[in-house]
Amino acid sequence: xxxxxxxxxxxxxxxxxxxxxxxxxxxxxxxxxxxxxxxxxxxxxxxxxxxxxxxxxxxxxxxxxxxxxxxxxxxxxxxxxxxxxxxxxxxxxxxxxxxxxxxxxxxxxxxxxxxxxxxxxxxxxxxxxxxxxxxxxxxxxxxxxxxxxxxxxxxxxxxxxxxxxxxxxxxxxxxxxxxxxxxxxxxxxxxxxxxxxxxxxxxxxxxxxxxxxxxxxxxxxxxxxxxxxxxxxxxxxxxxxxxxxxxxxxxxxxxxxxxxxxxxxxxxxxxxxxxxxxxxxxxxxxxxxxxxxxxxxxxxxxxxxxxxxxxxxxxxxxxxxxxxxxx
Amino acid sequence: xxxxxxxxxxxxxxxxxxxxxxxxxxxxxxxxxxxxxxxxxxxxxxxxxxxxxxxxxxxxxxxxxxxxxxxxxxxxxxxxxxxxxxxxxxxxxxxxxxxxxxxxxxxxxxxxxxxxxxxxxxxxxxxxxxxxxxxxxxxxxxxxxxxxxxxxxxxxxxxxxxxxxxxxxxxxxxxxxxxxxxxxxxxxxxxxxxxxxxxxxxxxxxxxxxxxxxxxxxxxxxxxxxxxxxxxxxxxxxxxxxxxxxxxxxxxxxxxxxxxxxxxxxxxxxxxxxxxxxxxxxxxxxxxxxxxxxxxxxxxxxxxxxxxxxxxxxxxxxxxxxxxxxxxxxxxxxxxxxxxxxxxxxxxxxxxxxxxxxxxxxxxxxxxxxxxxxxxxxxxxxxxxxxxxxxxxxxxxxxxxxxxxxxxxxxxxxxxxxxxxxxxxxxxxxxxxxxxxxxxxxxxxxxxxxxxxxxxxxxxxxxxxxxxxxxxxxxxxxxxx
Ligand SMILES: [Zn+2]
Numbered sequence: 001x002x003x004x005x006x007x008x009x010x011x012x013x014x015x016x017x018x019x020x021x022x023x024x025x026x027x028x029x030x031x032x033x034x035x036x037x038x039x040x041x042x043x044x045x046x047x048x049x050x051x052x053x054x055x056x057x058x059x060x061x062x063x064x065x066x067x068x069x070x071x072x073x074x075x076x077x078x079x080x081x082x083x084x085x086x087x088x089x090x091x092x093x094x095x096x097x098x099x100x101x102x103x104x105x106x107x108x109x110x111x112x113x114x115x116x117x118x119x120x121x122x123x124x125x126x127x128x129x130x131x132x133x134x135x136x137x138x139x140x141x142x143x144x145x146x147x148x149x150x151x152x153x154x155x156x157x158x159x160x161x162x163x164x165x166x167x168x169x170x171x172x173x174x175x176x177x178x179x180x181x182x183x184x185x186x187x188x189x190x191x192x193x194x195x196x197x198x199x200x201x202x203x204x205x206x207x208x209x210x211x212x213x214x215x216x217x218x219x220x221x222x223x224x225x226x227x228x229x230x231x232x233x234x235x236x237x238x239x240x241x242x243x244x245x246x247x248x249x250x251x252x253x254x255x256x257x258x259x260x261x262x263x264x265x266x267x268x269x270x271x272x273x274x275x276x277x278x279x280x281x282x283x284x285x286x287x288x289x290x291x292x293x294x295x296x297x298x299x300x301x302x303x304x305x306x307x308x309x310x311x312x313x314x315x316x317x318x319x320x321x322x323x324x325x326x327x
Numbered sequence: 328x329x330x331x332x333x334x335x336x337x338x339x340x341x342x343x344x345x346x347x348x349x350x351x352x353x354x355x356x357x358x359x360x361x362x363x364x365x366x367x368x369x370x371x372x373x374x375x376x377x378x379x380x381x382x383x384x385x386x387x388x389x390x391x392x393x394x395x396x397x398x399x400x401x402x403x404x405x406x407x408x409x410x411x412x413x414x415x416x417x418x419x420x421x422x423x424x425x426x427x428x429x430x431x432x433x434x435x436x437x438x439x440x441x442x443x444x445x446x447x448x449x450x451x452x453x454x455x456x457x458x459x460x461x462x463x464x465x466x467x468x469x470x471x472x473x474x475x476x477x478x479x480x481x482x483x484x485x486x487x488x489x490x491x492x493x494x495x496x497x498x499x500x501x502x503x504x505x506x507x508x509x510x511x512x513x514x515x516x517x518x519x520x521x522x523x524x525x526x527x528x529x530x531x532x533x534x535x536x537x538x539x540x541x542x543x544x545x546x547x548x549x550x551x552x553x554x555x556x557x558x559x560x561x562x563x564x565x566x567x568x569x570x571x572x573x574x575x576x577x578x579x580x581x582x583x584x585x586x587x588x589x590x591x592x593x594x595x596x597x598x599x600x601x602x603x604x605x606x607x608x609x610x611x612x613x614x615x616x617x618x619x620x621x622x623x624x625x626x627x628x629x630x631x632x633x634x635x636x637x638x639x640x641x642x643x644x645x646x647x648x649x650x651x652x653x654x655x656x657x658x659x660x661x662x663x664x665x666x667x668x669x670x671x672x673x674x675x676x677x678x679x680x681x682x683x684x685x686x687x688x689x690x691x692x693x694x695x696x697x698x699x700x701x702x703x704x705x706x707x708x709x710x711x712x713x714x715x716x717x718x719x720x721x722x723x724x725x726x727x728x729x730x731x732x733x734x735x736x737x738x739x740x741x742x743x744x745x746x747x748x749x750x751x752x753x754x755x756x757x758x759x760x761x762x763x764x765x766x767x768x769x770x771x772x773x774x775x776x777x778x779x780x781x782x783x784x785x786x787x788x789x790x791x792x793x794x795x796x797x798x799x800x801x802x803x804x805x806x807x808x
Contacts, residue, residue, distance in 0.1 A: 095596070101805065108807040115404050115603065118595045121425045143806045150798050162798035167805040171604050174597040176587075180579075181795050 086220050090197045093219045095119040097200070098166045099127045100215060101142065105167025107131075108139045117166055130214045145211050149203055161196045231258035236272055256311045263315055268322040276315050281308055285316045294320055329359060341383060348372045350526045354498070355380055358462065363497045363518045365468065365509065367525040370502040370648025375402070378464050378498065379411065382437055387461030387495075391440045392485070394470040396420065397591065399440045401602075405624075406438055416440040417451060430454045447484055452491060460495040468499035469508055469641060471515045486517035494518075502648065503528060503641040506757045528644060528756045532651045534658040534775055534782075535748040535768035537741070539665070546634075546662050550574070551581055553632060553660065556777065558784045559584075559611040561630035564637070564646055566670060568592055568616055574634065575614040585609065590616040617646060626653040629782060633661040636742055638671050639734035640755050643741070656766070656780045663742050668735065675731045680707050682721050689717040746770050 099117040106114050119127070134141065150158040163181075164172045173181065179189035201219055204212045227250070234244045241259075245252045263271045277285070288302050299313050334352060338344050347355075350368040357364040358381050368374060382389040393399055399416045406414040413436045415429055433439065433454045445451050465471075465485060489497055499512060504525075513521055540546040554561070565571040568590045575588045587601045587610050604610045606625050617637060631650045637643040643661075651657030680688075680703040688695070688707045700708055710720045737755060744751045748768035753760040769775050777783050 091596075105805045108805075110807075113408055113410070115408055115599075118400070118599055120422060121428065139806055143802060146802055147799075150802070155798075158798040159795065162801040163796060165801060165805060166600075168807070169607065170801070170805060171600045171607070171609070174587075174600045175594075176597065177600075 088198050088201055089219050089221070090194055090201075092119075092123060093201055093216065094164070094197055096123045096127055096215050096219075097212070098164070098172075099123065100130065100212075101146075102166045102168075103127060103131050104138050104142045105170070107135075109168040111168060114168070126214060133214075134211065141211055145209065148209075149200065153199065157192070157196050157199070160192055161200065164193065225258075225261070227254075228258040228261045231255055232262040235259060235275070260311070260314055260318070263318045268319065273315065273319045277312055277319070281306075281312060282316065284308065285313070294324065329356070337383070338380070341380070342376065348376075350524060351377055351380075353524050357522045357524060358496055358498055359384060361496055362522045363499075363520065365499045365501075365512060365521050365523045367501055367504045367509065367523070367528075369526055369528050369530060370645060371530070371652040372502075372526075374466070374500050374502075375405070377500070378462060379406070379409070379438070381462050381498075382411075385461035387459035388433075388436065389438050389462045389464065390455065390460055390495075391438065391464040391466055392443055392446060393440060393466040394443060395467060396442050399442065403440055411438055413437040414440070417445045418442045419445065434458055443484070446488055452488065455492060460492055463489060463492065463495040463497045465497065465499040465516070468501040468512050468516075469504050471512050483515060486515065489516070489518070503644045503756065505755060508641075527753070527758055529749065529753055529758065529760065530648060530651065532654055532656055533647060534656070534766055534780060535647075535752070535770075536658060536775055537661045537663060537748065537769065539663050539742075541665055543664060546664050547574075547577070550632065550634065550662060551578070553630070554578060554584060554586075554612055555582060556783055557658070558629040558782050560605065560608060560625075560628055561612050561632065562628060562646075562649060563612060563614050563632045563634055564617050565614060566617055566635040566638075566674070570634070571614045571616055578612070578614075584611040586612045586614060588614045617642060624652065625649070627655070628652070628657065629655075630658045630660065633659075635670065636661055636663055636667050637738060638674065638731070639738050640741060640752060641734075643738065644752070644756075656782060658775070658777075658780070658782055661742060668739055671735050671738075672732070675728060675735070678703075679724050679728050679731070680704075682725075685721050685724065686717060689720075744770060745772075 095117060096119055099119050102114070102117050106112070116124070131138065150162060160178065163178060166172050175189055175193065176186055178193065179186045182189065201216055204216050205220060227248070230248060231244055231250075234247060235241075239247065241252060241255050244250075244255050248255075259276070263273075284302070284306055285308065289297050294317060297313075297317060299310055302308055302313065303310075331352065334355065335346070338347060349372055350366060351373060354364055354366040354368070354377050358377075366374070366377070378389050378391065391402075393402070396418050399418055400420065403414050403416045415436045415438075417426065417429055417439065419442065421429065429436075430451060431454075434457075441451070446455075471483070471485070489495070497516070497518060499516060499521075501508075501512070504512065509523060509525070513523075538549055540549065550563070554563075563571075563574070565574065568588075571588050571590060575586050578584060578586045587605075589598070589601055589605075593601070601610065601613070605613055608627075617635075628650045631647045633643070633646070637646060647659035650659060684703060685707055688704060689711065692711065695704075707720060710723065715723070741748060741751050741755075747760070747763040748770045750760045750763065751770075763771055763773070765773060765776065766780055767773070
C-alpha cells in the first residue's frame with residue numbers, strides 16, 4: 001500500500017489507508033525512486049536482526065531494531081516539503097531547469113555542440129522557446145536570478161542545488177554521489193534534493209521577476225483529480241448520484257469513488273457529509289462502532305441488519321477519521 | 328562511379344578526417360552503387376559514419392533499425408551532437424503523444440532510428456511508406472540470428488518489411504559474424520544479391536587474458552589488484568546488477584578510485600551524468616551489466632574486465648571491443664572461477680520457454696489471452712499468432728536451446744584453452760591466426776608484461792573523488808563572462 005502511495009498510484013483504497021496512517025502528504029513523492037531496492041533493504045534489516053516478518057505485507061521492528069530506529073531518527077533527514085494541497089512534478093522541473101541552465105551555460109561559452117540534458121519533447125520545446133524569447137540578455141539574467149535565489153536560502157541547501165547543475169563541461173553530481181559526499185543515505189539525499197527543488201519551484205511561482213515562469217506553469221498541480229472535482233461540484237450543487245453519472249457519462253461506481261476521493265482530500269467542513277449520511281444512519285453507525293478503533297470496523301457488522309451501503313459506511317469512516325484527527 | 332579522391336574530399340569537408348577507417352570506404356561505395364550490402368567490420372570502426380556519410384549523398388531518408396533500444400536515444404543524441412539535428416528515434420520509450428507527433432511529421436527527419444517492434448506497427452509502417460527512403464540500415468544484424476536479452480522475434484519480420492517499403496537499398500552492419508551467421512543473416516533478410524564486405528574481427532591492440540580461480544575471494548583479490556594497477560579508465564562487466572552494485576561499493580571502500588555502476592536500474596538523470604563524467608575522464612571505472620552498453624564512443628578505454636564470463640563469443644568480442652578504440656595498447660581480462668558457467672546455463676533455462684510451458688500456453692490460450700504476458704509468454708504468443716503448431720514451436724525452442732548451449736560451450740572453450748586465445752577466437756569467426764607473441768594473450772604459457780605494454784598506472788586515479796563545491800564557485804564556472 002505504502003509503495004503504491006509513494007509511487008503515485010491513487011486508488012481510493014490506497015488513499016483511504018494513507019489517510020488512516022497519516023501519510024497522505026507523501027503521495028507520489030517517490031514516483032521515480034527505485035522502490036524495488038526497498039525489498040533488499042528489508043531483507044537486510046531482517047538478516048541484521050532488526051526486523052521480523054509478520055506476514056506477506058507486514059514487518060515489525062524487533063526490540064534491537066526499535067533502539068536502532070530511535071537513534072537513526074534523531075539524525076535522519078525527513079522530507080520537509082510535503083503538501084496536502086499540491087503535487088509537484090519535481091523530476092520534470094529538474095530536467096527542465098537543468099536543460100535551461102545548460103543551454104545558457106553552453107551559449108555563454110559559444111558552444112553549439114553538446115549533449116543536452118534528457119527531457120521529454122514538451123519540456124525541450126518549452127526551454128527552447130524560453131531561450132529564444134530571452135536570448136539577448138539571457139546569460140546575465142539567469143546568472144543573476146540563480147545568485148539571488150541561492151543567496152537567500154540556507155547555505156547548505158544552496159550547495160546541494162548548485163551541485164546538481166549541468167553546463168559547459170560541468171556534469172554535477174548524481175543522487176548517489178551527493179549522498180556519498182555528505183556521508184548520508186541515498187534516500188536522505190533524495191529528500192534533501194526534493195525539498196530543494198520544491199522550494200525553488202515555489203520561489204519561482206511567487207517571484208515578481210518572471211524570467212523562469214514559463215518553465216513552471218504546469219509543474220505545480222492540485223492533488224485532486226479533475227474528474228473528481230467535477231463530480232464534487234455537481235454534487236454540492238444538488239445533483240443526485242444518478243444525475244451526475246448521466247451528466248458526466250461515467251459509471252455510478254466511479255461517481256462514488258470520486259466523492260470518496262474528495263472526502264479524503266478535503267477538510268471536514270468542505271465536504272457535505274450530511275448529504276450522503278442521514279441523521280438516522282449516522283446514529284446507527286455511531287452506535288454500531290461505538291467502542292471500536294476505526295481501523296477495525298467491518299462493513300459486515302452492519303450490512304445485514306441495516307439498509308446502509310458500503311459507500312455510506314466508507315464516507316462515515318472518513319468523517320470519523322477527520323473528527324478524530326482534530327481531537 | 329565515384330572516385331576515391333572525391334569520397335575523401337567529402338570526408339575531409341564533412342567530418343574533418345583525412346582517411347577512412349578500415350572498410351568504411353568500400354561499404355560506402357557499394358551502397359552508392361545501389362547494392363544491398365552486408366558489412367562485417369570490427370568493433371570501433373565507426374559504423375555510424377557510413378550511413379551518416381551516405382545520408383549526405385542521397386536525397387531521401389535514412390532509416391536505421393536497431394535492436395538495442397537502450398542505446399537508441401544515445402545514438403540520436405550523438406547524431407545531433409555531430410550536427411545532424413534532423414534525427415529522431417521511434418521506440419516504445421516514446422510517450423504516445425510524442426510518437427504521434429513524430430509519425431505525423433516524419434518527412435521532417437533525415438535520420439530515423441526505429442526499433443523492430445515499432446516498425447511492425449501498421450501506423451508506423453504506413454507513415455514510412457509515404458516517405459522516400461534512400462537507405463535502410465539493419466544495425467547489429469547478427470541479432471537476427473542471436474538469441475539474447477536483445478533478441479526480437481520482430482527481426483524475422485524484416486524481410487517482409489523491406490518488401491513493403493519497396494525494397495530501398497539495404498545495409499546490414501555487424502561487428503561479429505562467423506560464416507554460419509553470415510549465411511543465416513542473408514537467408515533471413517531474404518534479399519537476392521547481397522555484397523558481403525568482411526574485415527577481420529581481430530583487434531591486435533587488445534591483449535587477451537583469462538585468469539582462473541578456485542574461489543570468489545581469490546577472484547576479488549585479483550580484481551582489486553588489477554583495478555589499482557591498470558591504466559584507467561576501464562570497464563568491468565557483470566551478468567547481474569546486484570553483483571555489479573556490490574562489487575562497485577566494495578571497490579569504493581577498498582580504494583580511492585572513482586567507481587560508478589551503470590545499468591538499467593539507473594534513472595535518466597544519473598545515466599546522463601555518469602556517462603558524461605566517464606567520457607570526460609572524471610570516473611576511473613564503470614561497473615556495467617553486459618546487456619547495457621554505452622551509446623557514446625569513448626576512445627581511450629584501456630581495459631575491459633569480465634567479472635562473469637559472457638554467454639557467447641559474439642558478446643565477448645562486442646564488449647571487450649570497447650577497449651582501445653584509439654588504437655593504443657589495451658587489455659581484456661576474463662576472471663573465471665571454476666563452475667561460473669552454471670550461472671549462464673541457468674540463464675538459458677530462464678530465457679527459453681520449456682516444453683511444458685509451450686503446451687500449457689497452447690492448451691489454455693483462450694483463458695489466458697486477455698492477461699498480460701511475461702517475456703516468455705510473449706515469445707510463445709508471437710509464434711502462435713504466426714500460425715505455428717505446438718510441436719513446431721517446441722522444436723524451434725529446443726533448437727534454440729541447443730544453439731545457446733553450443734555457443735556457451737564455445738565461450739567456455741576459449742576460457743579453458745591452454746593454446747593461443749586469439750587463435751581460438753579468430754578460428755570461431757573463420758579466420759586464421761598464428762602470430763602469437765608476448766603481447767598477444769596469456770595462452771601458450773605466456774606471462775603478459777603489463778609494464779612493457781604501458782598498461783600500469785603511476786598515479787592511481789584520474790581524479791580525486793568529487794569534492795563538495797560551494798554554490799558561488801559553481802555558478803561562476805557555469806557561465807563565461
Ligand atoms: Zn596468443
